[in-house]
Each structure stands twice: as structure tokens, then as C-alpha cells.
Amino acid sequence: MTQLKNPIVVTGGAGFIGSNFVLHWIGQKKNKVVNFDLLTYAGNLGNLASIEGNPDHVFVRGDISDRKMVDTLLAEHRPAAIVHFAAESHVDRSIVGPEAFLRANIYGTFTLLEAARAYLATLEGDAKDAFRFLHVSTDEVYGTLEPNDPAFHEDTPFAPNSPYAASKAASDHLVRAWVHTYKLPALITNCSNNYGPLQFPEKLLPLMINNALAGKPLPVYGDGMQVRDWLFVLDHCRAIETVLEKGRIGETYNVGGGNQQANIDVVHMICDLLDELVPDSPHRPYRQLIRFVQDRPGHDRRYAIDARKLETELGWRAQETFATGLRKTVEWYLNNKAWMEEVTSGAYQNWMNANYGHRNEAPLSPATAGAK
Numbered sequence: 001m002t003q004l005k006n007p008i009v010v011t012g013g014a015g016f017i018g019s020n021f022v023l024h025w026i027g028q029k030k031n032k033v034v035n036f037d038l039l040t041y042a043g044n045l046g047n048l049a050s051i052e053g054n055p056d057h058v059f060v061r062g063d064i065s066d067r068k069m070v071d072t073l074l075a076e077h078r079p080a081a082i083v084h085f086a087a088e089s090h091v092d093r094s095i096v097g098p099e100a101f102l103r104a105n106i107y108g109t110f111t112l113l114e115a116a117r118a119y120l121a122t123l124e125g126d127a128k129d130a131f132r133f134l135h136v137s138t139d140e141v142y143g144t145l146e147p148n149d150p151a152f153h154e155d156t157p158f159a160p161n162s163p164y165a166a167s168k169a170a171s172d173h174l175v176r177a178w179v180h181t182y183k184l185p186a187l188i189t190n191c192s193n194n195y196g197p198l199q200f201p202e203k204l205l206p207l208m209i210n211n212a213l214a215g216k217p218l219p220v221y222g223d224g225m226q227v228r229d230w231l232f233v234l235d236h237c238r239a240i241e242t243v244l245e246k247g248r249i250g251e252t253y254n255v256g257g258g259n260q261q262a263n264i265d266v267v268h269m270i271c272d273l274l275d276e277l278v279p280d281s282p283h284r285p286y287r288q289l290i291r292f293v294q295d296r297p298g299h300d301r302r303y304a305i306d307a308r309k310l311e312t313e314l315g316w317r318a319q320e321t322f323a324t325g326l327r328k329t330v331e332w333y334l335n336n337k338a339w340m341e342e343v344t345s346g347a348y349q350n351w352m353n354a355n356y357g358h359r360n361e362a363p364l365s366p367a368t369a370g371a372k
């Protein structure tokens with residue numbers, strides 16, 4: 001960044017990807033980071049324990065929908081850029097309770113855009129030219145693919161299917177409009193499914209690892225043949241860094257690992273890694289814990305990302321394969337059981353009951369486990 005003395009503001013930097021990004025950024029001794037996060041159920045300061053007391057990291061608890069607070073934050077810290085991760089991020093929760101998603105993802109992004117616009121008007125010269133707003137978004141805005149459809153491209157029309165996806169699509173549209181109308185120097189990244197350390201165990205990989213280690217059922221939705229394009233979280237962080245530093249204002253960049261896997265295959269891989277890494281477990285072979293359960297309503301069948309624009313224009317490449325990334329991930333959860341215990345205490349059990357209590361967890365055949 002050219003304004004080297006000024007920090008960057010990271011929203012949602014106590015969540016899964018945000019905290020990985022903050023640790024990655026601080027590790028490279030770039031700008032200071034002002035981490036602005038509401039600490040919802042998904043935010044965890046424990047994710048940032050390794051940089052506790054580091055003067056290059058300032059944590060501020062607050063809501064991106066609170067305009068007064070965001071204005072004060074920007075006026076006080078004079079950031080060179082805003083990297084916007086903060087969001088409600090879990091599709092199943094958006095089905096159970098969509099309102100929080102509209103508030104955080106749409107109204108929150110709107111508030112942040114307006115605050116950024118007002119802040120930009122106070123900048124001059126190089127500081128104004130260098131300022132960037134990077135909006136972190138998802139491939140789910142593009143909807144779902146049939147097995148032989150080409151991967152999502154930056155020009156694929158939006159067709160969001162879940163309340164989460166619709167709220168993210170709305171936020172992407174707001175960012176686009178603020179670039180077009182107000183010349184806000186913003187960029188958007190649309191990324192596929194992330195996995196890696198520090199992911200809250202409501203999402204597929206950490207949930208399966210956590211349940212397996214406890215000898216609990218592994219709930220695979222529907223027939224388990226839904227396809228996701230998995231990317232190791234650090235590769236996503238490096239992509240965001242690349243787009244922030246080299247991306248063209250107003251552009252969207254798709255980010256993905258070129259690594260499509262059916263859910264059931266991912267669960268099998270996790271089970272087999274656990275068999276290898278926890279040889280004395282009474283739950284081996286872990287595949288015996290798999291249960292096909294009632295599907296997610298409106299479940300998208302397949303996502304796949306075409307990341308060639310990011311690769312050819314900006315030179316980004318994913319560094320992890322799924323085999324290396326998955327092994328690192330499983331090992332991380334095995335070595336960080338205290339982290340898992342902390343995040344699964346308290347309200348976590350309420351969510352597990354709300355989302356899985358009504359699903360038939362009998363060992364159905366995949367064909368009979370479809371949504372009713």
C-alpha cells in the first residue's frame with residue numbers, strides 16, 4: 001500500500017477468514033490493522049491470541065451498521081483501505097432466521113459504503129488516489145450449476161438461491177452502484193468455499209471433524225452429491241491481498257481453487273485422514289458414523305469458479321492442493337482441541353439442536369434422504 005504509515009481497517013477480522021487474513025497481513029509486517037468486529041457468535045478473539053499485545057493490531061468492537069461509530073473509527077485511524085469481511089455467513093442459519101442477514105450484509109454494507117464515501121471526501125492527493133474499499137463476497141451470488149455447466153465467470157448473471165446468497169448479492173450490487181455513481185474506489189472478490197484453521201464448526205469440515213472425534217453422527221445432507229469448489233483459506237487471503245494491491249478499481253475477481261468435490265467424498269477423505277491420524281480411536285473406522293439426513297431446503301447442487309481473470313491479470317495462483325490443505329486442516333483441529341472446546345461451549349449446542357434436531361438421522365439410503 002502506498003500510504004504505508006496509515007493502517008488498513010478490516011471488518012469481521014475476528015471471524016474465520018478475517019482472522020486468517022489479519023494474521024497473514026500482520027505476519028508480513030505491512031500496514032497496521034484496525035480490526036472492527038461485532039463479536040457475534042462467529043467472532044472470536046481467541047483466533048487472534050497469537051498477536052495479542054502486538055502494537056500493529058488494534059481491535060475495536062462494533063457494528064458496521066452503526067454509522068456514528070464507523071465514522072469515528074475512520075476519522076480516528078485514517079485508513080489507507082477498508083477490507084470488508086463482516087457478514088452473517090452461514091446458509092443454514094439464513095434459512096432459519098433471514099433477518100439478521102439482511103441487517104448485517106445489506107444494511108451493514110450500505111452503512112460502511114456511505115461512511116467510506118464521506119471519509120474519502122476528506123482525503124486529498126496521494127492518499128485519495130491510493131484509498132481502496134475491498135468487498136469480500138461469495139460464489140453463491142451466481143446460483144447453482146448443472147453437472148456439465150461451465151464454471152462461474154465474472155459475467156455470469158446473479159441468481160442467488162438462499163437468503164444468505166441473496167443478501168450477499170444485494171451487497172455486491174450496492175458496491176457496484178457506489179463505484180459507478182460516487183466513484184468509490186472499490187473492488188469485489190467472489191470466492192468459493194473456504195476451509196482451514198479457525199473455521200467455526202457450523203460449516204461442513206470442522207463440524208465433521210468435531211463430531212467424528214466425539215463419536216457423534218456425521219450428518220450428510222440429501223444424497224451427499226452436491227459439489228463445492230474448495231479453497232484453502234490462506235490462498236483466499238493471498239488472493240484478497242493481491243486484489244487489494246494490484247486489482248483494477250470497479251472490477252470483480254472470482255477466486256477459487258479449481259478443486260470440485262462432492263460432499264460425500266470430502267467426508268470420506270476426512271474420515272480416512274482421522275483413521276490414519278488417530279489410530280487408537282474407539283470410533284474407527286470413522287466412515288461408520290456417516291448418516292444421510294434430510295436435505296437443506298433449496299440446496300444448491302454445484303458451485304465451480306473460473307478464476308482465470310485473477311490468475312492471468314494479477315498473477316495469483318492457489319498454493320495448496322486439496323490433499324495438502326485438508327491434511328493441514330485436520331492436523332490443526334487435532335492440535336487445537338482447546339480452541340474447539342471453547343467455541344462449542346455455550347450457545348453452540350442450541351444451534352446444533354435447532355438445525356439438526358428435526359432432521360432424521362437414521363442411516364437412510366441417499367435416495368430416501370432428499371428434502372421433503
Ligand code: NAD
Binds near residue numbers: 018038085139191
Ligand atoms: P464468519 O461468520 O466466520 O465471520 C464473520 C465475522 O463478522 C465474525 O467475526 C462476526 O463477529 C463479524 N460480524 C458479523 N456481523 C457484524 C457486524 N454487523 N458488524 C461487525 N462485525 C460483524 O465468516 P467467514 O466465513 O470468515 O466469511 C467472511 C466473509 O467472507 C463473509 O463476507 C462471507 O460472505 C465471505 N465468504 C466466505 C466464504 C466461506 O467459505 N466461509 C467463501 C466466500 C466468501
Ligand code: DAU
Binds near residue numbers: 090227296
Ligand atoms: O461457496 C461459498 C460459501 O461457502 C460461503 O459464501 C459461505 O459463507 C460458506 O458458509 C459456504 O457455504 P456452504 O453452504 O457451501 O457451506 P457449508 O459448510 O454450510 O456446507 C458445505 C456443503 O456441505 C453444502 O453442500 C451443505 C453440506 N453440509 C453442510 C453441513 C453443515 C452437509 O451435508 N451437512 C452439514 O452438516
